[in-house]
Amino acid sequence: MFGTSGVRGTVGDEITAELALAVGRAVGSDAERVLVGRDVRDSGALLADAASAGLRECGADVVRVGVVSTPVLARHVGWLDADAAVGVTASHNPAPDNGLKLWSRSGQAFDAAAIDRVERRIHDEAYDLQGFADLGSETTHDGASDRQVDHLVEGFPSFEGLSVVVDLGNGTGRPTVDALVALDAEVTTLNGQQDGRFPTRKSEPNADSLGGLCRTVAALGADFGIAHDGDSDRMMAVTDEGTFVSGDVLLALFSRQAVTEGDGSRVAVPVDTSLLVRDVVREAGGAVTYTRVGDVHVAEQVSEAGYVFGGEPSGAWIWPTETLCPDAHFAALRLATLVAESGPLSDLAADVPAYETRRENVAVPNKRAIMDRVSARLGETFDDVLTLDGVRIDDDDGWFLVRASGTEPIVRITAEARTAEAAARLHETARAAVDEAREE
Structure with a gap:
């Protein structure tokens, strides 16, 4: 159910109020005080209501922090002395999607063990439902984003004389703007109106979606530009020349x-x-x-x-x-510090070296079986094999990675080296291992 970024999908299909209720019940069965926040998507309101209902059914007290960025929500788990947080967000996914992500007291996303407990409770419907006298309460906490801004301003020097263009992508990134302004930077905003339809650009900030930011930075002669996704856990940048930074x-x-x-x-x-x-x-x-x-x-x-x-x-x-x-708010100010200094x-x-990269997606009938064969074959050929996530091989010239897609019936091949010839050689080695595995 849960992937590395929580559970996400199309609202009304994979993501429903019933699911949010179940997640709330599962988290509330093991917690006393839980925050609930959401991003700017309209569907987030009903999903947050459902999650809150599930939490309170199992005796957890709920603190609603409203529409906030993911880092604001995650930080406030500790700041508000809570046990966990439920974030209703699909991050950089398109507008029809939504999801739920869970945060621990340390500000870290739920680890594998914690997610497993939640999934087992949902699968077994093993909820600690409470009677009337022991239902959890719900309160509202205002000013979460303001506290994030105050925290950032306390930790950074003045950016007087620095000019920055901030593309909020219609999302929750306003704390970045407020912190930069408070630190005396000259700030121009793009797409600052919160709108969960993301009408001005795709939510994911990448080279394809940030053409407007690139042109604006160059036209204004700004020192750099930054962009966030819908829930502001991502930050990408544009140089003073209006060029996207990988x-x-x-x-x-x-x-x-x-x-x-x-x-x-x-x-x-x-x-x-x-x-x-x-x-x-x-x-x-x-x-x-x-x-x-x-x-x-x-x-x-x-x-x-x-x-x-x-x-x-x-x-x-x-x-x-x-x-x-x-x-992403903290990252934006770290980048401002780097440019200023x-x-x-x-x-x-x-000043950063540029290397040659080859990428290819190979359709396969059974990606798990193919990856098992690729891993065995490459393990016989190479001494140093890293199998944390796929199969990665490093040599003196570069590296290659063969990794199954998490969502599609394909195997992804990436090869990189300091020269084009070495990258081609490494890519050919990886592709041959995949082809041989397909033929077995």
């Missing part, structure tokens, strides 16, 4: 900044991350640990001692001493 480059820049400040500590990244991140981190005196794909797995890794940062190229950035939730974002991005 997630791998941002990941490298944030990692180097954190490692330099942390005196040679570790960062965590998913197995499909570019080689350039490892190279940049090593040059800065740190080390990289690979995780399964999904920010929840990155968060679990950086919660351990010795980690100063973790992130995903999709735009999820985690500083563990700050919060274990991907916080180290110069134009275009120069910083150009």
Whole structure:
């Protein structure tokens, strides 16, 4: 039921009030005080009502924080002395979708064990339903976003003289704007009207959806631009020249900044991350640990001692001493600090090495069986095989990854190297392993 980012799907199909009620009952059976918040989608109101009803049926007291970003909700679990939070959001998915994501007291998404308990309760309908005298209460907490802004302003210096364009994508990213303004930056906003239909651009901030931001930054001569998705757990950026910055480059820049400040500590990244991140981190005196794909797995890794940062190229950035939730508001201010201290974002991005990447999706009849055969075949051929999430092979020139799609009957092949020739060689090796597995 739950994936690495909670449960998501089309409203009225996979996502219903009945499901939200069940999730509320399951969480409320093991908690005393739970926050409920949602993003800007209209369907979120009824789903949040259903989740709250389920929580209170099982005796949990509910605190409704309204329409807030995911990082605001996650931070407030600890700030409001709650046991958990239910976030009604489909993040960067299109408007017809919605979902539910669960947050723990530490600000980290529910780990595998906690999700398993929720799923077992739902499957078995094993809820701790209460009688009239023991039903939970519901209260409202106003000002959650304001507290996030105050927290950010306290932790950063003045950005006087810095000009920033912020594309909110009709979502919940307003705390980023308010914090930058309070810190004396000159801020221009795009798509600032909250609208769960996401009428002005797709919710996911990527190279295809941020053409307007790129043009605006260049036209205004701003220092850089940033963009959020619908629930503001993602942040992507545009340079002063109006060029989109890839997630791998941002990941490298944030990692180097954190490692330099942390005196040679570790960062965590998913197995499909570019080689350039490892190279940049090593040059800065740190080390990289690979995780399964999904920010929840990155968060679990950086919660351990010795980690100063973790992130995903999709735009999820985690500083563990700050919060274990991907916080796009905090990330925006970290980027502002980097530009203010180290110069134009275009120069910083150009300083990161560029490597050759090959990607291919291969349709397969049974992706699980194919991956088992690929893993066995490559394990016989190579000494160093990483099987955290798919099969990753590294050599002196680069790496390749063979990984099954989580939603489609395909196997994804990614190969990257410092030269085009090496990337082609690695891609051919990976494709041959997949072809041979299909023929068995």
